[in-house]
Each structure stands twice: as structure tokens, then as C-alpha cells.
Amino acid sequence: MDLAAVPVLDQHAHGLMRPERVPGVPYAAFFTEARDPEQVALHGPTSLSYRRNLRMIADLLGAEPRETAIAARREAMGAEAYARRFIDAAGIEAVFLDDGFAPDELEPVAWHERFFPAARILRLEAHAEELLRRAPGLGSLADAFRESIDPPPRQVVAFKSIAAYRTGLDVRLPAREDAEAGFRAYKAGGPRLAQKALLDYLLGLALEVAARRGIPVQFHTGFGDPDLDLRLANPLHLRAILEDARLGRVPVVLLHAAYPFTREAGYLAATYPRVYLDIGLAFPLLSTGGMERTLGALFELSPTSKIMYSSDAHHIPELYYLAARCARGALGRMLDRAIRAGDLTAAEAERVAGDVLRGNAARLYGWATRRT
Numbered sequence: 001m002d003l004a005a006v007p008v009l010d011q012h013a014h015g016l017m018r019p020e021r022v023p024g025v026p027y028a029a030f031f032t033e034a035r036d037p038e039q040v041a042l043h044g045p046t047s048l049s050y051r052r053n054l055r056m057i058a059d060l061l062g063a064e065p066r067e068t069a070i071a072a073r074r075e076a077m078g079a080e081a082y083a084r085r086f087i088d089a090a091g092i093e094a095v096f097l098d099d100g101f102a103p104d105e106l107e108p109v110a111w112h113e114r115f116f117p118a119a120r121i122l123r124l125e126a127h128a129e130e131l132l133r134r135a136p137g138l139g140s141l142a143d144a145f146r147e148s149i150d151p152p153p154r155q156v157v158a159f160k161s162i163a164a165y166r167t168g169l170d171v172r173l174p175a176r177e178d179a180e181a182g183f184r185a186y187k188a189g190g191p192r193l194a195q196k197a198l199l200d201y202l203l204g205l206a207l208e209v210a211a212r213r214g215i216p217v218q219f220h221t222g223f224g225d226p227d228l229d230l231r232l233a234n235p236l237h238l239r240a241i242l243e244d245a246r247l248g249r250v251p252v253v254l255l256h257a258a259y260p261f262t263r264e265a266g267y268l269a270a271t272y273p274r275v276y277l278d279i280g281l282a283f284p285l286l287s288t289g290g291m292e293r294t295l296g297a298l299f300e301l302s303p304t305s306k307i308m309y310s311s312d313a314h315h316i317p318e319l320y321y322l323a324a325r326c327a328r329g330a331l332g333r334m335l336d337r338a339i340r341a342g343d344l345t346a347a348e349a350e351r352v353a354g355d356v357l358r359g360n361a362a363r364l365y366g367w368a369t370r371r372t
């Protein structure tokens, strides 16, 4: 199936880097979760995905598939025209930006509206850290935190948690005295919120607000940079909150296809009415075969109404384009196979393509309603 004409609703990404800073970063660093300079420089460029991504970028620019040729083209075109080339070619309907990641390096949400309609995802841990600096006690922190997210700030369509990066996805609503002890430990340590009882306590507050207001909560699951202990990022750890009746029916979005816990994520989406799946970061950081198998693993069990496109793009405009193109290609090939296998009719496959690339997210976040 050729899905080139279907727009993508990118339900999880980050902003672009201030253009003057891009040349200071090794190009391969934008295409890997590795942070070690030796790993990035020596081994990053040998991955299948990097070689393919480099060729796709060069093709679009009509340049040689070399980093120097691409850098020369960026320089010649100017940052804005260069960004526009990739973003226009990506076929984007809108992008939801998590602006709690690298806020000193990336442009703010409003700046991006010159390229696409944008909405904001509120990163709960970063937001809590700002309030924690000023809060004299747990009670005043809880009040300030609740007040600041209920109602959510303007433009916010979702909350996002990076608990997987901090204390793991086995989130348990703690006893008050444990949260108090966590608060004291934070005040003695800080500024990084990594006290499990305190983080879980604040997440509990946010989940209550999200449940009441029907706001989706995105969880980082699966792979990420080495700040993450991958063992704690398996979405099966979320069982305690998925089973918690107090949290009502807050929609939970498992980011990054939970790679490599992709089948586990598919199982959760097939079982819990409020669990949704996202494919970002796996697109475009895996090999082509890896992206197809990841998508295939999600579709093995998950309802098609639960799977959503995103890019998890950050820093450079190339990533919005690569993710959209790779996703359309892999999804088209996977749906062709599903038609041949008799799992879907051609008409059903067409509807599924539109749902995954934009429709499921538009419904979950009420996007169509918001724009009118």
C-alpha cells in the first residue's frame, strides 16, 4: 500500500535545536541513544539505521550520502529553509511536543508553529522539580503541583512521565510517611527527582487529575539513553496502576513500542481498555527489518485502534521526516502482508493505515475538536 498521501499526527516528539548549535554536535549523535563519545563516533555510523537514514536524508537534498555533504547543504540553504524541506516532505498534520526535555537547547513549543500546528505535552518530573525547589514541605508541594496541572496549562494535551528513567515503572502509590521521607531525602539531595516514594506520590496525584479530566498520560517505556535501567522500563511493571480502581480510566500511552518489550506492550493494549501504544523512536532508529518486525509484533495481538504513530524527533528536522517516511513504508508493507494472509480486507487495511498514522491519536487527544 502506498501511504504517501496520508498525513501523520505526531503524538510524541521534541523541539528543534537552536540552529547555531547544531554544527557543534557530531551528526551521528542525533541518531543514537548512546551518549559515550567513543561509541557515537566509532560505532554509531556503522549501524544499519544510520547508513539508511543518511542515504534518505541525502536523497531528499539531492546531495552525496556523506555527513560533510549534508552539512554543506544545511549551511547553503540556511536553517529555516533546511528545516522546511524535511518537515514539508514529512506530511505532518500536527506535532505534540514534550518541552521538558533539554529546554536549554531546544526552541519552545510556540516557535514551532511556523512549521506545523503544535500542542504541548507536560513532562511531569521536570515540572515537579521546578516546584520542588520552592516547596517548604510535602503538603505545600502537593497543593502547588495539583493546582498547576488541574486544569492543565494552556495547549497541554497530555502528561508524560519519565519514571522509567528515574525509579522504574513499578509505580506504587506510597504511604504518606514514605512520601514525606522521600521529600526530606530530595531536599538533602536534589535537584534530580529520583526518590521513589516521592516520585510515585506525585505521579499518583497527576494520574488522579488525568483520570478525572480524561487526559492521556504517556509513559516512557523500553529503550532510551543509558541514564535508563532498561530492566525497570518493561511496561509489565505498570500493572499496579493499571489495576488501581482509584485512578479510574486514565488513558495510558506506552511510548517507543516499549522496544524490546514490544509483545508485552501489545498484550497490555489487548487486555486493558485504557492502554494505548506508540511506535516512536523505534522509527527511525531501527533497521528496516527491525521496524517491520516491531510493527508486526504490536499488531500480532493489539487492537488496531490502540496503535499510534509518533516520531520522538528531537534537535534536528531530519528526524520528523525519517520517522514519517519509515512508518508509512513499514506500515504499508505490513498491511499488504495482512491482506495476503487474509487478516484484513483491502478496505479494512486502508482504514487501519489512517487510524495508526493519525485517526487513533486524533480521537484519543480530541485533536479534531480542539482545532475547530
Ligand SMILES: [Zn+2]
Residues within 6 Å of the ligand: 012, 013, 014, 098, 312
Ligand atoms: Zn520523547
